[in-house]
Amino acid sequence: MDIIKDLNEFLGGHFLYTYDNGWNYEMYVKNKNTIDYRIHTGMVGGRWVRDQEVDIVKIVDGVFKICWTEPTGTDVSLDFIPNENKLHGVIFFPKWVHERPDITVCFQNDHIALMEESREKYETYPKYVVPEFGKIFFKKNEGQNNEKVIAEAPREGMIEEMLSGELSFS
Numbered sequence: 001m002d003i004i005k006d007l008n009e010f011l012g013g014h015f016l017y018t019y020d021n022g023w024n025y026e027m028y029v030k031n032k033n034t035i036d037y038r039i040h041t042g043m044v045g046g047r048w049v050r051d052q053e054v055d056i057v058k059i060v061d062g063v064f065k066i067c068w069t070e071p072t073g074t075d076v077s078l079d080f081i082p083n084e085n086k087l088h089g090v091i092f093f094p095k096w097v098h099e100r101p102d103i104t105v106c107f108q109n110d111h112i113a114l115m116e117e118s119r120e121k122y123e124t125y126p127k128y129v130v131p132e133f134g135k136i137f138f139k140k141n142e143g144q145n146n147e148k149v150i151a152e153a154p155r156e157g158m159i160e161e162m163l164s165g166e167l168s169f170s
C-alpha cells in the first residue's frame, strides 16, 4: 500500500495490527459501509465476523474513522493513520462480555440470535472501556468486496502465512 489520502484509497484496505495491550486484530475494509474482521489474540481472541455494518469517514488527508455497534452491544471507534502504520481504537464492552468473553468467541454470523439474547439476559453496566494505540504491521489493498480475505477462522500460524505471502487473497 502506497501513501494514501482519500477514502476511495482506504476502501479495500486489509490491515493487521497489535494494540499496545498486546491484542492482535485483523481488519478488512470491505466497502464504504461494511467490514470483515478476525481477532487473533486478546480477551476475545478467536472471534471473527463478516459483513458488519459500519460508518467510515475521512477525517483529514490520510486519517480515517470507522465506528459501529455490534449485536453483542459492544461499541467500537477506530482511527486509522495507515501512512504512519498507526491507529487508535476505543472498544466499549458491555459488562457481560468482559465477564463471559467465551460466549462471543465464535463466527458471529452463525450466532446472531445468541448475541442478541445474551445482551438482554446479562448485565451491560458498568461498561469496560479499552482505549489503545496500535501499530499496523501488515497493510495491503485487496480490492473492495473481496470475499476471500476473511473467509476462515483465525488460527495459529495464519499471521505468519499472510506476512510471507503463502496466504494471499488478491
Ligand SMILES: C=Cc1ccc(O)c(OC)c1
Pocket (backbone or CB within 6 Å): 025, 026, 027, 028, 036, 037, 038, 074, 076, 078, 089, 091
Ligand atoms: C470488537 C471488535 C473490534 C475491536 C477493535 C478492532 O480494532 C477491531 O478491528 C477489526 C474490531
